[in-house]
Structures are given as C-alpha cells and as structure tokens.
Amino acid sequence: MYYIGFDLGSSSVKAALIEAKTGKSVGITHYPETEMAIVAEQIGWAEQDPNLWWENICKVTKKLLAETGISSNEIKGIGIAYQMHGMVVVDKNNEVLRPSIIWCDSRAVEIGNAAFKEAGEDKCVANLLNSPGNFTLSKLKWVKENEPEIFEKVTKLLLPGDFIALKLTGEATTTISGLSEGIMWDFKQNKLADWLFDYMGIATDVIPTIVPTFSNQGIVTKKASEEIGLPEGIPVLYRAGDQPNNAMSLNVFEPGEIAATGGTSGVVYAVTDSSKTKENTRINNFAHVNYKKEQPRIGKLLNINGAGIQYSWMKNNIVAATDSYNDMNNLAASIPVGSDGLRILPFGNGAERMLNNENIGASFLNLNFNRHGKPHLLRAALESIAFSFVYGIDILKNDGIDVNAIKAGNDNLFRSEIFSNTIATLVGADIRIIDTTGAVGAARAAGVSFGDFKTLNDAFSDSEHVMTYHPLNDKKIYMDAYLLWKQDLEKMYKK
Structure with a gap:
C-alpha cells in the first residue's frame, strides 16, 4: 500500500508516492512541463485560476500512476502541501468566485499596514506574532473594498491547500497552521482573531471548519474520484503550507x-x-x-x-x-x-x-x-x-x-x-x-496521521x-x- 503527496506550487504541481510500510519514495513527478502562468493585470498583482490547480492535480496524479505502474486501489491516503498565503473565495455552491490572489501579489500592502497601526501594533505583535501585512485576510479586505459584488457572494475564505482539500472531499476545512499563515490566528487567546475580523469588517463565518494538521480531514468523493483517478473513500490526512511542510520534510x-x-x-x-x-x-x-x-x-x-x-x-x-x-x-x-x-x-x-x-x-x-x-x-x-x-x-x-x-x-x-x-x-x-521533496514529505505526513508511523521521526x-x-x-x-x-x-x- 502507498500514500500520495501533492505539493502545489505557483509554477507546477509535484506529486510523490511512498510505501506505507517503509516511507520509501517510489516515484516523483510534476505537471505541467512548462510553468503555470501567473496573471498580472497590474504592476504588483499576481493571480492564478484555482480550477487550473485542480486540473493539474488530476493530471499529475494520472501521470504518476502511469510512470510507477502502481494501481490507484493501492493508495490509502493523501497529504497536501501548497503555496502559502493565497486567497481563494467560493460561493454557497463551492464555486470559485474570482482568480486566487497568490502569495507574491502585493496589492494589499497598504491595507495590512493600516490594520497594524489602527488595530494596535502591540496587540498585533503579542497576539498575532505578526503585522497583518500583505497576507490572506488583508487580500480579502481588498476584495471587499474593490469588488463588493464578489464579496457579497463569498461563503468561504480558503487557502490554496484548503481549496484542493475541498475539491477532493467536498468539505470546506482549514487548519490552525494555515490560519496563522493568513494572519488570522490569535496565539495568545488560542482562537480565531475575531477582533481583527471585526476591524476588517469581515464576518468570521467565512472561515471553514478547523481540523488538525495531522487528521482525517474528509474522504474522496465519488465526483472527485472520477476526476482524479483515486479511490472513492480514501482520506485526506495532512495539509500544510509549503515552508512548514518543507521543514517537516527535512x-x-x-x-x-x-x-x-x-x-x-x-x-x-x-x-x-x-x-x-x-x-x-x-x-x-x-x-x-x-x-x-x-x-x-x-x-x-x-x-x-x-x-x-x-x-x-x-x-x-x-x-x-x-x-x-x-x-x-x-x-x-x-x-x-x-x-x-x-x-x-x-x-x-x-x-x-x-x-x-x-x-x-x-x-x-x-x-x-x-x-x-x-x-x-x-x-x-x-x-x-x-x-x-x-x-x-x-x-x-x-x-x-x-x-x-x-x-x-x-x-x-x-x-x-x-x-x-x-x-x-x-x-x-x-x-x-x-x-527529499515537499511532495514526499506530504505523503509521509499522511502515513504519520494514519498511524503507519508512530512518530514523525519514524517516517524518515x-x-x-x-x-x-x-x-x-x-x-x-x-x-x-x-x-x-x-x-x-x-x-x-x-x-
């Protein structure tokens, strides 16, 4: 049996298979062969289509299975790593409302800077450990101010990895690690930073259900199974941004x-x-x-x-x-x-x-x-x-x-x-x-979550x-x- 790990970058998607018993990598590949396009309609902007990410996840999965000759029925779980800080917004039908404003987009810098001063610098440092900066919540505030007709339809705010998990499981979920990378987590109070949402004028109900980083985060739906070629019912077991995941992989x-x-x-x-x-x-x-x-x-x-x-x-x-x-x-x-x-x-x-x-x-x-x-x-x-x-x-x-x-x-x-x-x-x-690679690390983390490895160290x-x-x-x-x-x-x- 095997675990599959995905690493969603801004240039390509990498995928890896590891043996469930040993943690040994048996195959690594990527898709597309040329870099994914980043759309920049204005200087300092950077956007990508989340649905294209999903299409490439499906294609890289089929490519990896073909290259390794491993049957999809032998895969027992999924791990996800992803480009950090991106903003994906979906409506009540889980349909994407606009292109993702990704990590290297700088349009929300001034919004974050203003929030740092007006919401209280000392409080931001003590509770968020950061300035709100040009991160995910600030990007949503930009949508609120500049695209109100889209903002009105927003049901859930997702990070890129949350979106891939949504496509796989049909469930909108996120993690504490992910919320912290979007500067939405209050470390001092150990909960969502509701006071910052209040300052931004954004309701906290846009945040999905919070699940542990290592856990059963939902199972592959019949629809997703047909699109990606993985068995219906297998679990998504791990999710983290690329830099925490890279550290975990090492x-x-x-x-x-x-x-x-x-x-x-x-x-x-x-x-x-x-x-x-x-x-x-x-x-x-x-x-x-x-x-x-x-x-x-x-x-x-x-x-x-x-x-x-x-x-x-x-x-x-x-x-x-x-x-x-x-x-x-x-x-x-x-x-x-x-x-x-x-x-x-x-x-x-x-x-x-x-x-x-x-x-x-x-x-x-x-x-x-x-x-x-x-x-x-x-x-x-x-x-x-x-x-x-x-x-x-x-x-x-x-x-x-x-x-x-x-x-x-x-x-x-x-x-x-x-x-x-x-x-x-x-x-x-x-x-x-x-x-090693981030995709291999994500696959191993799935094995840790499932219990095939007693500790994180055992997976290496x-x-x-x-x-x-x-x-x-x-x-x-x-x-x-x-x-x-x-x-x-x-x-x-x-x-």
Whole structure:
C-alpha cells in the first residue's frame, strides 16, 4: 500500500508516492512541463485560476500512476502541501468566485499596514506574532473594498491547500497552521482573531471548519474520484503550507533547528518554542506543523528575495551558454575566500523584507578591470548570497533563535561547497543535505496521521542523507570577508 503527496506550487504541481510500510519514495513527478502562468493585470498583482490547480492535480496524479505502474486501489491516503498565503473565495455552491490572489501579489500592502497601526501594533505583535501585512485576510479586505459584488457572494475564505482539500472531499476545512499563515490566528487567546475580523469588517463565518494538521480531514468523493483517478473513500490526512511542510520534510520539528532553501529566492525557517517576537516587521511567525497550545512550536520565516536569481543571472549573462552550474562552481573555487576584494550586494529582486521592505538593488563593489575576471564574479556571487543568509540568521538569533542544526534539500544552492561552507563556518553549525521533496514529505505526513508511523521521526530514513558540511577551522578569513560585505550593506541600507 502507498500514500500520495501533492505539493502545489505557483509554477507546477509535484506529486510523490511512498510505501506505507517503509516511507520509501517510489516515484516523483510534476505537471505541467512548462510553468503555470501567473496573471498580472497590474504592476504588483499576481493571480492564478484555482480550477487550473485542480486540473493539474488530476493530471499529475494520472501521470504518476502511469510512470510507477502502481494501481490507484493501492493508495490509502493523501497529504497536501501548497503555496502559502493565497486567497481563494467560493460561493454557497463551492464555486470559485474570482482568480486566487497568490502569495507574491502585493496589492494589499497598504491595507495590512493600516490594520497594524489602527488595530494596535502591540496587540498585533503579542497576539498575532505578526503585522497583518500583505497576507490572506488583508487580500480579502481588498476584495471587499474593490469588488463588493464578489464579496457579497463569498461563503468561504480558503487557502490554496484548503481549496484542493475541498475539491477532493467536498468539505470546506482549514487548519490552525494555515490560519496563522493568513494572519488570522490569535496565539495568545488560542482562537480565531475575531477582533481583527471585526476591524476588517469581515464576518468570521467565512472561515471553514478547523481540523488538525495531522487528521482525517474528509474522504474522496465519488465526483472527485472520477476526476482524479483515486479511490472513492480514501482520506485526506495532512495539509500544510509549503515552508512548514518543507521543514517537516527535512525532519525539522524542534527548537533550534533550521530548514533552509536556496532557490530563486532564499528562505530560512527556524523552529522555536517561544511565542515572543521583536522582529515582527522582518520575520513572519507561523504555527509549525506540530504546533500545540500546550507545546508551542513556532516557525520563524525569513525570506531573501535576492538569492539564486542572482546566480542564474550570472549563468545567463556572464558564462558561456554551455557552462553548467557545476562548471560555474568549479571556476569560483579557483578564487580565494573574499574574491580578492570584489563584493556584491545581491538584492536585485525587489524589496527585501529583512531590509524593512527597502529595494536597494544589486551592486558590484571594488570591481577592478585589471584584477577581476569571470571566476571572481562567480565566487563573489556565491559569497554574497551566503552572506545574505548569515545576515538573516543573525536577525533570527536576535529574535531568540539558538541555532544548533541547519538542514537543506539537495536541489538548490546548498549543493555548492563555497556557499554551504561559508554559511556553516560563519554560523558555527553543521549543514545536513537531505535528498527529499515537499511532495514526499506530504505523503509521509499522511502515513504519520494514519498511524503507519508512530512518530514523525519514524517516517524518515538516514539513507536520504547526502552529506554534511561542517564549520571550517579557519573562520577568520570568512569573518573578515563577511564584515567587509556587511559594512558595504550598511552604507547602502540605513536601518
């Protein structure tokens, strides 16, 4: 028997099958082959059709079953991971009323900022652990103000994963973790933040039934079975946003553990047992997948927009078209730590939340035409992204995180020795590289919920450990380079 996991991203849907007895992955695929379109009718807008998500979920399921040769009748449960913060609204017939306003849409920034001031900054920080910001509830307020004819028909407010669960089960449900990512959960009172809904002028009855993250969240209906090709009656057993799910997939559950990703943008997601924060404008705080009131586990999320996108820019504009990322890493490795004085600020991908939403752009500093060449540019690029991660981790430390372990996937910047050695050495913590995906993690979480694995740790295997980067002995040369980079940053960015 098997579990299936879905990971709904903004570019594609990934799906994975794992064995119910061992937790071993037996198949992973994605759909569509080209990226899903993001519609931007105005600058700063970003929308997708939720019904297209469902169509792609159905197609990726059939593709995975065909590729693995596994019968759908052997699947006993479903786990769902999804792009965070998106807003889906449906009417009384569970029909989608408008395209989803997804995570990277910024139209509700001013609404969230006003709510932070007018509803009370101290109360927002103490109870929500965040500013209402440009998150799900603020996006619904935008609909209320700008599309009143649609707002009047809204019966339920859903996150993207809630919508997929609705299509599978016919039931509108959500989770505490999901509500916290939409900045709708009051951690202090351990209930829906009804006072914030009152401020927004939105009735709380738009919120679906709250179910535990690990639980039977409904069963596949006959209609859904016919569309997706999975057995009628099997349960949806798990649901979480992509970053908490990524941490769970890397076996990150306890205080001091960090899950990191270094893709187009970078994410540092640190787990703590404290519900206090003083960095609410630069860090987001969400209920982690194993959050309980009596044993709180909060995920502190720090995002870095200017990460892998800079290295891909280097690939497209600096090196030969035939050069791979591995070739680039080898060239960079021929240059010593500090890139012979060449430094880069990599913040060329929009406003940076960890820089208090300032957009300082990217900068090349101390470039010497007689001394620096392609290898220097590549090393400086990797170092600058690593330094950005260290800068972000320092912010997390200032917010109470004691770092004792960092884990990352095997499909991003952390495969670079320069990148990982720089972070490990400056932070003073091992970095464990794990070969897994969010879809595999969601499938395993379904098995935990069903009871095939007694604990979360039982669902993981040491065989997926690829390697560990240890802090290097000669920390001084790394620290000297980092402090020079930090000086440049602080000249450009006035805190």
